[in-house]
Amino acid sequence: MSKTIEIVNRKATHLYFIIQTYEAGIKLSGTEVKSIRNGKANMSDAYCAMDGGELFAYHIHISEYEQGSHQNHDPKRPRKLLLNKAELRKLERKISEKGMTIIPLKMYFSERGMIKLEIALATGKKSFDKRETLKEKDMQRDMDRSFRTR
Numbered sequence: 001m002s003k004t005i006e007i008v009n010r011k012a013t014h015l016y017f018i019i020q021t022y023e024a025g026i027k028l029s030g031t032e033v034k035s036i037r038n039g040k041a042n043m044s045d046a047y048c049a050m051d052g053g054e055l056f057a058y059h060i061h062i063s064e065y066e067q068g069s070h071q072n073h074d075p076k077r078p079r080k081l082l083l084n085k086a087e088l089r090k091l092e093r094k095i096s097e098k099g100m101t102i103i104p105l106k107m108y109f110s111e112r113g114m115i116k117l118e119i120a121l122a123t124g125k126k127s128f129d130k131r132e133t134l135k136e137k138d139m140q141r142d143m144d145r146s147f148r149t150r
Contacts, residue, residue, distance in 0.1 A: 005036060007107040009043040014130060016103060016122035022091075025082035026057065026107070026117045031065040031072050036115060038065075041107060048081065048102035048119055050092050055081040057104055057117065081117060091121065099123045 012018070028036075035041065040063035048057050056078045064072045083091070094100050105118045125133070 007041045018120045018122050020121045022119050024117050027080040032062045034065045035062050043104050046104045
């Protein structure tokens with residue numbers, strides 16, 4: 001594809017320590033796919049949870065398609081994630097541990113044109129961890145600037 005659409009959850013790396021990532025398919029309707037192709041999606045406060053042995057993504061906001069009819073989709077409906085059974089069981093065991101959660105990191109089109117969702121097994125950061133991460137980013141940015149000016 002000449003133009004790749006990628007929707008990123010920027011809050012995720014600030015709020016969580018990423019432990020492991022997975023690539024999951026996502027079950028969407030036609031108008032949702034068209035809205036994502038237009039870049040009209042937001043994952044800032046999204047999360048994933050198990051429900052009846054299946055994994056669902058909640059609070060992924062995909063705007064209604066402008067040219068859609070009365071059959072347009074609900075922007076914040078739960079969306080089923082498509083993983084194989086072994087991965088689902090592994091994730092279910094991991095999130096039963098204290099402090100573990102599953103969050104979506106980014107949504108993109110694969111080489112075959114399918115929409116994929118990169119999800120991550122993560123633990124939450126404390127406020128001092130967030131400050132430490134910001135300090136490290138600032139120091140790295142300052143070092144990069146000093147190397148560029150020389």
